[in-house]
Amino acid sequence: MSVVRLRDVWYRYPGGGWVLRGVSLEAPRGITLLAGPTGGGKSTILRVAAGLATRIYGGYLRGEVEARGKPVLVPQDYDLFILSLTPREELEYCYEASGLPPWEARREAVRLAEELGIEDLLDRRVSKLSAGERQRVAIASALALGAEVLLMDEPLAYQDPLGVESLIRLLRRLDVEGVVVAEHRVHYLLPAASSVYLVYDGRAKQLGPGEAVEVLAGILEPGLRGVDGCEYGCSEG
Numbered sequence: 001m002s003v004v005r006l007r008d009v010w011y012r013y014p015g016g017g018w019v020l021r022g023v024s025l026e027a028p029r030g031i032t033l034l035a036g037p038t039g040g041g042k043s044t045i046l047r048v049a050a051g052l053a054t055r056i057y058g059g060y061l062r063g064e065v066e067a068r069g070k071p072v073l074v075p076q077d078y079d080l081f082i083l084s085l086t087p088r089e090e091l092e093y094c095y096e097a098s099g100l101p102p103w104e105a106r107r108e109a110v111r112l113a114e115e116l117g118i119e120d121l122l123d124r125r126v127s128k129l130s131a132g133e134r135q136r137v138a139i140a141s142a143l144a145l146g147a148e149v150l151l152m153d154e155p156l157a158y159q160d161p162l163g164v165e166s167l168i169r170l171l172r173r174l175d176v177e178g179v180v181v182a183e184h185r186v187h188y189l190l191p192a193a194s195s196v197y198l199v200y201d202g203r204a205k206q207l208g209p210g211e212a213v214e215v216l217a218g219i220l221e222p223g224l225r226g227v228d229g230c231e232y233g234c235s236e237g
């Protein structure tokens with residue numbers, strides 16, 4: 001059963017040509033990796049899956065888009081996503097926006113912060129947090145908004161290897177239906193992925209465990225071949 005399903009989806013931004021040209025994909029539970037060359041359409045697929053493409057950018061969309069539960073897109077630029085002065089205010093605001101009364105929003109904000117290990121950040125200024133800390137807050141905000149399918153655009157950008165490992169551990173244990181990640185640094189995510197799509201030229205092609213390393217090494221990361229022969233979905237924890 002897929003958590004996100006696109007069927008023959010075509011999309012173009014206002015005034016432009018088609019940037020998605022018949023995308024069909026099914027993201028199962030767990031982490032789905034969208035990889036591919038720059039400008040291939042990864043971010044646009046996330047926007048379409050989140051139901052934001054035509055709402056925010058306009059343009060023209062056709063084809064079928066379904067998500068199991070509420071999809072929330074965490075964009076690469078967290079400053080566009082986190083609107084409050086402090087994480088506490090942000091989480092309370094998101095919970096209230098999801099329909100909780102203020103007293104419950106206050107309680108849930110603390111509970112979620114503890115769950116994600118960001119309770120120490122609650123009363124810090126968002127503007128003074130590191131990129132990695134802001135990312136945690138953005139993920140928490142998405143969950144507080146009721147995300148059941150988390151869509152993440154290049155979450156590994158600007159993260160050091162330790163930050164990457166801890167983010168991937170977090171993504172694997174989140175209580176959501178599924179996570180769809182657009183990412184260039186594929187070698188970190190391949191072992192954690194349940195499904196991998198190569199996105200290029202407005203199309204998406206599913207890559208099986210046996211071919212992902214070879215194909216992505218050819219296009220994105222020549223070093224992949226040398227790292228190990230790990231097939232995706234192979235590592236635990």
Ligand SMILES: Nc1ncnc2c1ncn2[C@@H]1O[C@H](COP(=O)(O)OP(=O)(O)OP(=O)(O)O)[C@@H](O)[C@H]1O
Nearest residue numbers: 013016019037038039040041042043044045057182
């Ligand atoms: N807001 C926009 N308005 C018009 N065209 C856009 C817009 N955003 C993206 N595009 C175009 O859509 C195409 C796909 O872009 P998209 O950002 O989805 O690719 P991507 O695979 O995520 O690229 P990258 O890896 O560089 O982030 C590109 O040709 C891009 O120029």
